[in-house]
Amino acid sequence: METVTVNELTPNDLPWRIEWDPCRCKLCGSCVAACTFQAIQVGVEARSYTYAQGAVPTPVEGERYAVPVIQQTTTVQNHCVGCGICEKTCPNRAIRPQRNVDSRWEIFAREGGSPIKRGGRANLNADDRTFDKIVVGRISQMTDPSLDAERHTFDILAPFGRILPADKMPLSVSKDGKLNLDKALPPVRWIYPLIFGDMSIGALSPRAWEALCLAAACLNEKYNLPVRMCSGEGGMPLRLLKSKYLKYMILQIASGHFGWNRIVKAMPEMQEDPAGILIKIGQGAKPGDGGLLMAAKVAPHIQAIRGVPKSDLLSPPNHQGLYSIEESVQKMFLSMNAAFKFRVPVGIKTSATASSVSIYNNLLRDPYHIVGGYFIDGLYGGTGAANEVSLDHTGHPIVSKIRDCYLA
Secondary structure: OOOOOOOOOHHHOOOOOEEOOOOOOOOHHHHHHOOOOOOOEEEEEEEEEEOOOOOOOOEEEEEEEEEEEEEOOOOOOOOOOOOOOOHHHHHOOOEEEEEEHHHHHHHHHOOOOOOOEEEOOOOOOOOHHHHHOOOOOOOOOOOOOOOOOOOOOOOOOEEOOHHHHHHHHEEEEEOOOOEOOOOOOOOOOEEOOOOOOOOOOOOOHHHHHHHHHHHHHHHHHOOOOOOOOEEOOOOOHHHOOOOHHHHEEEEEEEOOOOHHHHHHHHHHHHOOOOOOOEEEEOOOOOOOOOOOEHHHHHHHHHHHHHOOOOEEEEEOOOOOOOOOHHHHHHHHHHHHHOOOOOOOOOOEEEOOOOOHHHHHHHOOOOOOEEEEEEEEEEOOOOEEEEEHHHHHHOOOOOHHHHHHHOOO
16 A cells, blocks of 8 residues: 655645636646746646446456646745736636635744735725725716806815915015015925825836836826826836936835935936935834835846845834934935925825824924925735735724824
8 A cells, every 4th residue: 555645735725726627728838827926837647547347346447647737836935826817818717716715824824933924905804995985076066056067177186395374484575565585485296195105116016117107107298197106115217217207206215225325326317306205104004014025026127226135125114313203304304305405395104003193293393394295004005025914903094094184
């Protein structure tokens, strides 16, 4: 009798199972070639059949043969994440991923005492995201009696930059009665209050990241929609830093300062000023965790942009040398403003947490009038990599904190 072998992992242990229909599959290999996680592979399985002849059934083992199959890879490193690219590339719809609700994944993924790390967004309450349900109708349809759209229009715009109240404006009246502006006003950009999320080049693939840049430029240039995109903390390609479309990009600086050596060196060659500078203190997907880009994502072009070797890239949970909002206002805001000669608004971004209102109050009372805005990143924000417990169980919904800050 042959020795019974025990598999270390089975498809039932993984969070996603691959359902494959051999009757529909023509073994073209499209799904295997398209899977970037190498979660499926072409394999061979042994088959045999048994038959019986005569009046008294006497089972006889028949011929053994092998058949080609599509197998799911059962390793922690190459498990299926449910992206569905195999289903999208299959011409006969013979394969698809299926969520395995009763998996034993959490037991195996935490072997060695390390928490589960992944990218994306939270898996909890996926059907209950507020922003996905917002519908903005024409205001002309909300009046009684209704008015036509040409007669009654409105825009949703928010100022990115400091707007001074009338009593704080640096104005004076000359002897001949003319109103003079004694010094330059803080820079202001009127933009939509929702921006493309701060996804760094590295957390996203280069093609996906550049597609978002093209979308932001197209919305502004072709449709005159003041949509802005934030670069994330991974720096920016030189060709974009030197292009005229930089004015639609918000440059982010985080605790890791990745990519800023290249940005500073490119300043003399910039055709346009960026839309703004965003100082990242916290991220909604992982409040208090800092940043993480796993070594597997640090491709050669990421190494060049960030100026780092191929390794896990960690951003500290806090900015080194800054221990309060007041300090960040005095140091980082002033330095970022001075870097662009006070032509670019500078804002701050934190996670939506219990301290959001306190931070907002401190920024609002900035005595230097240089704080350009306060960005809040909610519980369902995305990330390139984080501990799964942070993604699913930390943070606050963004709508609740926007309301609290508005009423503060």
